[in-house]
Amino acid sequence: MAHSDAAQDSSRENYCCPVCTGTDVETFFSMSEMPVLCNVLYDSPEEARKAPMGDITLGFCETCGHVYNVDFDPQRMVYSDNYENALHFSPRFQAYQENLAERLVKTYQLSGKNIVEIGCGQGEFLALLCQKGGNRGTGFDPSYRGAEKIGESVRIFPEYFDETHADLRPDLVVCRHVLEHIDQPIPFMNMLAKTIADVPDPVIFFEVPNVLFTLRDLSVWDIIYEHVSYFSPDSLRYLFRRHRLEDVQLTDLYDGQFLGIDARKSATEFDLSDHSPDQLGAFIERFTERFGHKKATWARELKSLSKEGRTAVVWGSGSKGVTFLNLMSQYPCIEYVVDINPRKHGKFVAGTGHPIHPPTRLQEAPPAVILVMNPIYQDEITEMVREQGIQAEIMLV
Ligand SMILES: [Zn+2]
Incomplete structure (x- = not known):
């Protein structure tokens, strides 16, 4: 279920930027078969593994400096009350x-x-x-x-x-x-x-x-x-x-x-003709390479954990956790996902079917490593983990 992010040849098709309608759009990164809705909760691993998947191809608009998924299909998005992305539990x-x-x-x-x-x-x-x-x-x-x-x-x-x-x-x-x-x-x-x-x-x-x-x-x-x-x-x-x-x-x-x-x-119209975005160019150019490097580093890490028979859990079943799990799903060392949002407990991750548990699960099934998905939560997560007396190694993904 893991899928590659093969670098695509930069191409200029007839893309039209959704922000400025400009057509100077260059694609620079792609990732295939990713969950269409990563914040939808599934009741069983089987259902979660059947979650609809879609392709992502990022394009950069040189006129206004926008980045967007040129492969996005709005027909596939249906938001309903089983959509959960609240962050306010932190x-x-x-x-x-x-x-x-x-x-x-x-x-x-x-x-x-x-x-x-x-x-x-x-x-x-x-x-x-x-x-x-x-x-x-x-x-x-x-x-x-x-x-x-x-x-x-x-x-x-x-x-x-x-x-x-x-x-x-x-x-x-x-x-x-x-x-x-x-x-x-x-x-x-x-x-x-x-x-x-x-x-x-x-x-x-x-x-x-x-x-x-x-x-x-x-x-x-x-x-x-x-x-x-x-x-x-x-x-x-x-x-x-x-x-x-x-x-x-x-x-x-x-x-x-x-x-x-x-x-x-504003009382008057803006002249947008001299808008010249200059912040992104350098990062766009090297992004596929840097992404590939980061992904390979984690693949090596998880491969060696799997080989040593050590277990890992991912802390955070939001977008970051779901993407990471889908890209790394061939490594069996990741057993489950922990989340502090009670609405997610007992549910399963789109694409991979990993179960989502409350942090108390760490005592029942202590992992060797806890993978933290967002640096901003590292301190509060470390505190919660140590309060439970869990000695697992905490790694920032
Ligand atoms: Zn644009």
């Missing part, structure tokens, strides 16, 4: 969200205002924004499972957001980790622009994964089918400016893993 992530909500409320004096969150998940962040400023929140997410109202001031609808909701007149629109899943960001942004057309001075906050973190810092296991788009600061700015939204602030967040943009409506 104390580190919780603290991050608290600070972010506080910053937005303070900076834009959001008190007694209307807030709309597109793709709000189970509504944790929206609830924070409402609590901190006494605001009213409306969230939209087809994977939402709860009651329509959370407390007095937050409503959530289990559906996609569209322009029929313009009557909400939001003072703040939040959209986190959604844009990278949308195959046609231009119509999406047009729709957003329509919904805020009559609002005097709304603030827009978007958060997406940072492609520089993937390409430069080699966070390679972040490349997943669910992500059509991999935004760079250049392409994110381009998309916003194209829709007359001015980036008030565009920064790295969460140790460089995310990009956050605060934007406001």
Whole structure:
């Protein structure tokens, strides 16, 4: 079930960049047969192994600096309530969200205002924004499972957001980790622009994964089918400016893993003709080689563990863990996956069928090695592991 990432010849077919519609798109990396939805939970290993698979071919647009999967097929994506990618079980992530909500409320004096969150998940962040400023929140997410109202001031609808909701007149629109899943960001942004057309001075906050973190810092296991788009600061700015939204602030967040943009409506159009992305070229050029090197290093490591009869577990069944497992599935040393999200316990990993257990499983079936998928969680994971008296070696993947 593991599949190769054979370097493809760079080719220029008739690709059309989803951010700028430019056709100067060069493909530079490919990975075949990866799970189409890595955050879907499966009830049995057999079902998980039959999960739909798809091909990823990354193209780089030289006009706006965008990276995207030119092989992406939107027909294959169906988000439903068995989709689970909440990160808020991590104390580190919780603290991050608290600070972010506080910053937005303070900076834009959001008190007694209307807030709309597109793709709000189970509504944790929206609830924070409402609590901190006494605001009213409306969230939209087809994977939402709860009651329509959370407390007095937050409503959530289990559906996609569209322009029929313009009557909400939001003072703040939040959209986190959604844009990278949308195959046609231009119509999406047009729709957003329509919904805020009559609002005097709304603030827009978007958060997406940072492609520089993937390409430069080699966070390679972040490349997943669910992500059509991999935004760079250049392409994110381009998309916003194209829709007359001015980036008030565009920064790295969460140790460089995310990009956050605060934007406001601009009275005038932007001239995008002199937009010249320059950040990615060097990383794109060497990416297939560097990815191959990293993958080979881990293959060697797992091969030697398997040979010595030592066992390993992967900590984290999010995108990174699922990608890593699918690329390394021929090595039997990895027995199971640990996750702190209780909704994932007793479920199985798309593609490989590895079982997902709570951290307490480590005491019942202690591994020799724990593979940590995200550097930002290494400290809290190490602490949880040592608290349980587990002496396993902890390795950062
Ligand atoms: Zn482009």
